[in-house]
Amino acid sequence: MTAPNPFVSDLFDADRPVIGMVHLPALPGAPGFDGDREAIRTRALEDARRLEAGGIDGIILENFGDTPFYPEDVPKHVVAEMTAIATPLVDAVDVPVGINVLRNDAAAALSVAA
Numbered sequence: 462m463t464a465p466n467p468f469v470s471d472l473f474d475a476d477r478p479v480i481g482m483v484h485l486p487a488l489p490g491a492p493g494f495d496g497d498r499e500a501i502r503t504r505a506l507e508d509a510r511r512l513e514a515g516g517i518d519g520i521i522l523e524n525f526g527d528t529p530f531y532p533e534d535v536p537k538h539v540v541a542e543m544t545a546i547a548t549p550l551v552d553a554v555d556v557p558v559g560i561n562v563l564r565n566d567a568a569a570a571l572s573v574a575a
Contacts, residue, residue: 472519473518478518479519481515484525485546486504487528488524488526488539489542490527490536490539506553509553510553519556521560522546522558522559522573524561527539530563530564531566532564534566535566535569539562539569540569540573543562547560547573560574
């Protein structure tokens with residue numbers, strides 16, 4: 462058995478944390494966006510609360526519905542929308558929340574997380 466990872470033990474209350482995903486539907490600017498930003502925010506909060514109630518140790522918020530994904534950096538409006546969703550979500554749960562902006566735009570994810 463390997464030694465516990467100090468990063469994991471500092472961040473989570475579990476040696477082997479279970480991370481739940483909140484997959485957002487298409488956001489503004491994506492072809493599948495249905496025009497209802499409030500419904501997206503409500504669904505994200507409900508999903509996060511259900512995951513937490515189910516016992517997960519952390520959450521990752523991701524713009525999974527934004528297909529086709531932008532080939533390079535995502536536009537600023539995606540960062541703004543994900544930030545508007547992430548801020549109340551982080552306040553609504555008592556587990557760590559991570560951000561992934563597809564297709565792996567680390568700078569955008571750090572912007573949302575900040």
